[in-house]
Amino acid sequence: MDNGIHYRTCHLCEAMCGVAIEVKDGQIASVKGDADDPFSHGHICPKAVALQDLHNDPDRLTRPLRRTADGWEEMEWDAAFDFVAERLYQIRREYGRNAVGTYQGNPNVHNHGAMIAGLPFLRALGTQNRFSATSNDQLPHMLANLEMFGHQVLFPIPDIDHSELMICIGANPMASNGSLMSVPDFRGRLKALKARGGQLVVIDPRRTETAREADEFHFVRPGSDALLLMGMLHTLFDEDLVNLGAAEHWSRDLDLVRLACLPYAPEAVAGHTGVDPTQIRILARRLATTQRAVLYGRIGTSTQSFGGIATWLIYLLNILTGKLDATGGLMFTQPAVDLVALGALSGQRGHIGRRHSRVKGLPEFGGEYPASAMADEILTPGDGQIRAFVTIAGNPVLSSPNGTRMEQALEQLDFMVSVDYYLNETTRHADIILPPTHALERSHYDLIFNMMAVRNVAKFSEPLFQPSANARHDWQILLELAHRLERLKKGGRLGLRQELGWQAFKRLGPDALLDVALRTGPYGQPVGRLQPLLQPATDLIEAILPQRHPLRHLTRLSPLDRRWQDLPKGLSLAALREQPHGIDLGPLQPSLPDRLHTRDGKVNLAPRRYLDDLPRLYRMLMSSPEGGMQLIGRRHVRSNNSWMHNSQRLVKGKSRCTMMIHPSDADRLGIVDGHEAEVTSVAGSIVIPAEITEDVMPGVVSIPHGWGHGRAGTSQRVANAHAGASINDVIRDDQIDPVSGTSILNGQTVQIRARQSEQDRQRA
Template sequence: MENGTHYRTCHLCEAMCGVAIEMKDGHIASIKGDEEDPLSQGHICPKAVALKDLHEDADRLRKPVRRTDNGWQEMEWDEAFDLVADKLHQTRKEHGRNSVGVYLGNPNVHNHGSLVATMPFLRAIGTQNRFSATSNDQLPHMLASLEMFGHQVLFPIPDIDNTDLFICIGANPMASNGSLMTVPDFRGRIKRMKGRGGKLVVVDPRRTETAKLADQFHFIRPGSDALLLMAMVHTLFAEDLVNLGPAEHLVKDADLLRLASLAFTPEAVSQHTGIAADEIRNLARQLASTPKAALYTRMGTSTQAFGGVATWLAYCLNILTGKLDTPGAMLFTQPAIDLVTLGAMAGQHGHFGKRHSRVKGLPEFAGEYPASTMADEILTPGEGQVRAFVTVAGNPVLSSPNGKRLEQAFSGLEFMVSVDYYLNETTRHADVILPPTAALERSHYDLIFSMFAVRNFAKYSEPLFDAGPDSRHDWQILLELAHRLEKRRKGGRLPLRSELGWRAFKQVGPDPILDLLLRTGPYGSDAGRVRGLVQPAIDLVMDVLPTRHPLRGLANLSPLNRRWKALPKGLSLPALKDNPNGVDLGPLQPSLPDRLFTRDGRINLAPRLYLQDLDRLHEHLAQPATDTLVLIGRRHVRSNNSWMHNSQRLVKGKDRCTLMIHPKDASRLGLQAGDSAEISAETRKIVLPVEITEDLMPGVVSIPHGWGHNRQGTGQSVAAAHAGASINDVLSDEQIDPLVGTSVLNGQSVTVKVWRPERQRKRA
């Protein structure tokens, strides 16, 4: 790559920050924020600077390796592809298609090439035993969007640049830069909101980095968010504060929600939540009385025992107070590549509970079972037992509950392959590791996170470095495996037409597909000159064809649709290459009812599966509040899940993998700052240094997510030197939200005591 400044999007979290990378003599000289990026406007967090470290990491695998009795051995690509395809095909042939399991990690959604290749890869494997990080993360939001709006990824996004009240529950965007809300420079945006007289309100068991910016902060007992939100719903109806606003004629079943909320008075839930009844009423009143307001929830409310109900109620509160489809409140995006509409045209709205897992009977969502049951499906004998496994860009041993049981399961597989460029806590169990190129060696376009951005925006980044002839991109690896598996399934040869199709797909790659999607999207070809010729035909399609006819869907999506007339036009891959800083596509705009995908074109305010789950919430409310210690996770701005710890600049400084505990609890347990504490639940236990802080609610302890690099046989030297301990070695994989199938990562009970190594040695 030639010397000078090159512009890219940082791919390390959801924020899509623009970076300006200065190159000198083939090396990265500096990484700074791109001042001309329309979305991030020069903001970056510390992770962006570590792009250099990840690219230059000596521990990163560059060629395929296989496990041997004498350690890991490099192999050639063709040999590796044949070995993997043979093993997976043989397993499927002997034990059935569901004997192969697949896990997809979070980095896949930051990689448009991997996203394009994933579907043909999964189709070639053919298994129903699919898993991903979804059920440890955003699944409650996806289910609520499916049930209420008709599509699993149609998320309402806070219009934070124009709001006057931002209520943040169970989220820490100062550390995450937003999640299901792509919001670079959250601090700057909140500062500007306050400058126009706005207010930030935070509810959380920990006084987070976000909470420290708040005008109003409330501690809440972990796992009680659904009670708080239901009491706010109760208040709205009891005080006649319901005002549906723009959605008034689209909402149905508001009376069912009113009836469901009757028993959940603020007084009834106060003891369980730890929030005074008057404060609960005040939260509801503030949301109702502020015209431009948004209530936002995330990981803390999602990954708990009532995560499904809590997320649904958060959506309901925004709707009941007229905050849906309102500028300054909650709006739907209109991305350049509209995967929501494209999916709906193909009949892919999402689905839930069409089948259930073999061992625990947990519901699938969009074809995936909850990650918490992966170990069950591998360890439990019987028809359909998983005997071979594929992981793609994931480390579930550290990111899923009961990691030690999961690694026991992986170690007993007949065959395992990982597509990953690190020898980590999960891939060390693989028989073959296929390392893809690093991010700076491939092009980049944010297909997914453009759908969640607080402003419509498009940006394409060309590869910064040449990948080299002996390397493969993720999409090349997945397509090659899919092709070879299809050939074996067909007896060694494919029909000529199918074979030519595979070869063309592998040769073309994802970028021409990207160009086609951009050109045919709402901001695509400038249709001004041809509109007069074809508009009558487009109008005929819109007026005559049935609502759900595929051609009508194409017309809806086309830039010729009158709905998109006011939007900027001419977007294509060459156009984005000519604008390396990105293209601003304008603020979020009201879009209802066109954006709804429900069968009747209305918003389902009270889906029956949520109403049925309220019996469980009633039972919880009827139980006395407990004083046992409960555990929550946390995130740091320098960390992203488990794979950012091999950069020295991101892990240096004071130890961040600590047990946070309130002074009262520390005193009661005889703990002092710097002590080592044993945190346990049943037979699962870890040891961590103690950090005493009043930023934590009494009765709550906190451990960060993604650490635990002390396993033997990994190949990440920096991470191993800053190992920490994994919160998922304590969390049970038996505790899930039975409604959704989400892992309970926040609110599990634990025991904490002083750890004395001399006592442990005597016992040994």
């Protein structure tokens, strides 16, 4: 790579911040914010500066590793591809296609090449035993999108740049830089909100980094958010505050919602939530009477026992106060590559419950089973038992519930392969590891997070460094494995047409497909002199063909669609290459009802799936509040799941892997600040330093997610030196939200006790 300043997008979280990376003598000299990036305007968080650490990490694998009786040994790529394809094929042939399982981790959605190549790889495997981080994260949001709007990835996004009131429940964008809300420089945008007279209200079991910046903060008991939200919904009807605005014309079943919230008066839910009923009513009134307002919820409301209902209610409260598809409220993006429209064109809007997991009968969602079912499907004998496993950029031992049981499951597999460049807590169980290039050695385009951005933008990043001749991109690894598997399934060779297709795919790569998607998207290349001829044909198609005819969808994927006539045009890969800082495509705009994909073209306010779960919520209302200590997770701006702890600059300083506990609970349990405490559940036990603070409410303990690196057999020296404890070792994998199948990561009950010091143990 030439010396000088190079511009690209940071891929380490959802915010899509622009970075300016200075290269001298082939090495990174500095990483700074790109002041000319139209989305982030020079903002970066501490993670971006660590891009160079991850790229230069001496622990990063660069060649395939195979486990032998004498330890790990390197392999050549061709031999490694043959070995993996043949073993997967053998197990598939002997035990059936579902004997192979897959897990895809969070980094895949930051990688357009892996996303594109992952599809033919999964198709070549043909297994129904597919898992990902989705069910430990955003699945309730995707389910609500599907049930209410007709498409699982049609996410409504807070229009924070124009809001006058933001109510934030169970979310911490100061630490996350937004989640399902790509928002670089949340602090700066919050300052702008306040400067125009707006306010931020935060509701959470912990006084988070975001809560410290809020104008108003309320504690809420973990897992009771659905009751709080029902109390707000009840208030809207009780005080005649329901006003759907334009949504009144394209929504249905409002009366069912009115009936559903009748039992949940604020006075009835206050005991469970810990929120004063007067405050619940005030929150509902403020949301209803502030013209540009938005209610936003995230991990705390989705990964809990009522995650499905809570997410549905958040959407409902926005809709019933006229905030959906309204400036300053919840709006929809119009990304340059419209995966919503592309999915609808191919009939892939999403689905749930088409089949159920073999052992516990958990519903699939979008073709994937809940991650909490993985260990069961590996450990339980019988037809369909997983005997081979593929992990792609994932570390479920640390990131999924009951990590200890997950380890036991991985140890008994007949074969395991990991596409990963770290020998970590999960990949150490693999028979072979296939390490891809680092992100700075490949191109980058955010297919997913442009769908969730608070402003429509597009940016393409060229590779910063050329990979070595012996390196392989992850998309090349996945395509090569898929190609060889398909050949084995066809008796060792493919037909000429199929073979030529595979060779073309591998030669062109994902960027060629990205270019096609950009050119045919809403901001794509204009048709110039042909437009006067083509536009009447397009109008005719719209006029005479049924609403759901494929040709109608095809015209809606092109710049010819009249809906996009006022959007900027000319977008292509070449155009983005000429704009290394990125292109601003404009603010979020109203787009309903055209953007809906429901059968009747209306928002479904009362999906039967949620109504059927309300008796469970009512039983909670009628019961006594649960006792015991409730466990919640937390996030830090210097961390993202488990894969950034091998950078010294990100883990240096005071340990952040602590158990936060309220002073009253610490005093009652004999917990001393800075001393070790033992946290125990049915799943297991961990030992962790205590941090006594009034930032958590009484009855709650908070432990960060993604730590627990002290396992033997890994090769991440910095991470192991700052190992911490894994919260997932005490989170049960048999507790899920039955509506969505999402893991309950917040609100499980644990036991806490002081752990004796070594001196105390010796004296005893």
